[in-house]
Amino acid sequence: MNKDWPIWEIFIRSKNGLDHRHAGSLHAADAEMAIQNARDVYTRRQEGVSVWVVESKHITASNPEKSGELFEPAKDKVYRHPTFYNLPDELKHM
Amino acid sequence: MEQKALYDYLLLLGDNPTILGQRLGELCGHGPELETDIALTNISLDLFGQVRNYFQYAAEVIGNGATEDSVAMLRHEHEYKNALLVEQPNRDFAYVICRQFLFDIFHQLLLNELMSSKNERISAIAHKSVKEVDYHVDFSSTWMKRLGDGTEESNQRLTEAMGFLWRYSMELFKPTETETLMAEMGVGPDLSELKPIYMERVNTTLQASKLVMPEKTTYQYGGKTGRHTEYMGYILAEFQYMQRAYPNMKW
Numbered sequence: 001m002n003k004d005w006p007i008w009e010i011f012i013r014s015k016n017g018l019d020h021r022h023a024g025s026l027h028a029a030d031a032e033m034a035i036q037n038a039r040d041v042y043t044r045r046q047e048g049v050s051v052w053v054v055e056s057k058h059i060t061a062s063n064p065e066k067s068g069e070l071f072e073p074a075k076d077k078v079y080r081h082p083t084f085y086n087l088p089d090e091l092k093h094m
Numbered sequence: 095m096e097q098k099a100l101y102d103y104l105l106l107l108g109d110n111p112t113i114l115g116q117r118l119g120e121l122c123g124h125g126p127e128l129e130t131d132i133a134l135t136n137i138s139l140d141l142f143g144q145v146r147n148y149f150q151y152a153a154e155v156i157g158n159g160a161t162e163d164s165v166a167m168l169r170h171e172h173e174y175k176n177a178l179l180v181e182q183p184n185r186d187f188a189y190v191i192c193r194q195f196l197f198d199i200f201h202q203l204l205l206n207e208l209m210s211s212k213n214e215r216i217s218a219i220a221h222k223s224v225k226e227v228d229y230h231v232d233f234s235s236t237w238m239k240r241l242g243d244g245t246e247e248s249n250q251r252l253t254e255a256m257g258f259l260w261r262y263s264m265e266l267f268k269p270t271e272t273e274t275l276m277a278e279m280g281v282g283p284d285l286s287e288l289k290p291i292y293m294e295r296v297n298t299t300l301q302a303s304k305l306v307m308p309e310k311t312t313y314q315y316g317g318k319t320g321r322h323t324e325y326m327g328y329i330l331a332e333f334q335y336m337q338r339a340y341p342n343m344k345w
Contacts, residue, residue, distance in 0.1 A: 005127065026129050032236055037129035039229075040136050 007056040008034040010041075012048035020052050028053075100213075101156045102175070102272045103282060105165075106318060107208075107216070108148035109176035112166060113326075114197060115141035116333050117184060126187050133233060134190070140226040147219045163344075167337040171330055172320035175270075179262035181317065181325050185255070188241055188248070192255040195234035199295050200266045200288070202227050207283035216281065235299050242303025253305055260308040265315045267292065 005027040011020035023042045028034035034053040042048065062070060074080070118138035125131025146162055153160040180197055184190050205227055208220035241248040267289040269277065276282035300307055316322065336343055 027127055028129065036233060040133040041129055
């Protein structure tokens with residue numbers, strides 16, 4: 001029997017943030033404990049108002065060796081950025 | 095006279111979290127897992143934060159140049175009024191969790207009553223503390239279930255801890271003269287009224303934890319009137335060391 005607790009990835013939403021951001025990882029025996037541990041480890045200084053936890057094994061990561069074929073083709077496709085439109089002056093924060 | 099009674103009552107309120115906080119502080123760097131270590135010392139810090147509120151008030155009440163530090167750290171053993179439960183040692187993690195659970199359930203009931211205390215200062219402290227203690231209850235209750243309903247060994251260890259610590263539980267509900275007086279004045283609750291709710295809550299968690307209520311035991315009393323177990327002197331030796339060696343030392 002494996003006696004080590006599994007690793008969980010922790011996502012925290014800060015007070016003014018709209019999305020949960022990856023904060024780090026920790027050990028816990030179950031999801032409820034992961035939430036409690038995340039609260040104790042990552043929100044002691046008022047960093048968050050909401051916590052998501054997911055067991056690390058459930059995350060599928062892209063293969064670093066394939067980063068060339070996955071991400072490089074986007075490099076020379078500048079026309080995908082909406083920078084060729086003339087925006088009216090009234091429109092701010094675009 | 096009334097001031098002395100209020101002072102004594104603040105000690106009764108503050109000494110439990112003081113000694114339990116010190117016990118939990120002993121685990122700093124020694125928790126079974128990094129995350130649990132942080133959780134237990136967080137709880138310790140919550141408790142000491144509450145203690146500061148009680149003892150700052152106690153120092154004002156008693157006057158004579160008393161400070162929160164002198165109230166907390168410069169009394170003799172028989173002047174501490176904590177229940178015997180909280181001075182019990184960290185024998186293993188099951189004892190730590192069980193002791194915490196037995197105290198947390200009481201602590202939550204107490205603070206819920208103190209929120210409507212006629213003493214506004216005590217009521218304000220209770221309002222401030224109750225959310226922290228609600229979390230302590232969550233933490234220790236889920237650990238009770240996890241250990242009790244975990245492996246054969248964790249269940250057996252928790253059963254042993256419960257069998258040992260249960261004898262100290264009823265002291266929490268046996269009022270001292272001061273507590274009776276404060277209940278009459280509407281400052282504190284009638285502790286005996288909290289007992290049935292306590293028994294019910296403990297029982298509910300024990301059932302969910304696949305544990306049975308310990309059989310009839312000889313309940314132990316004494317801490318609240320200054321008669322402590324042999325552990326108390328060692329706790330105070332460590333707790334008071336800095337203030338005794340370097341009087342009036344501050345951070």
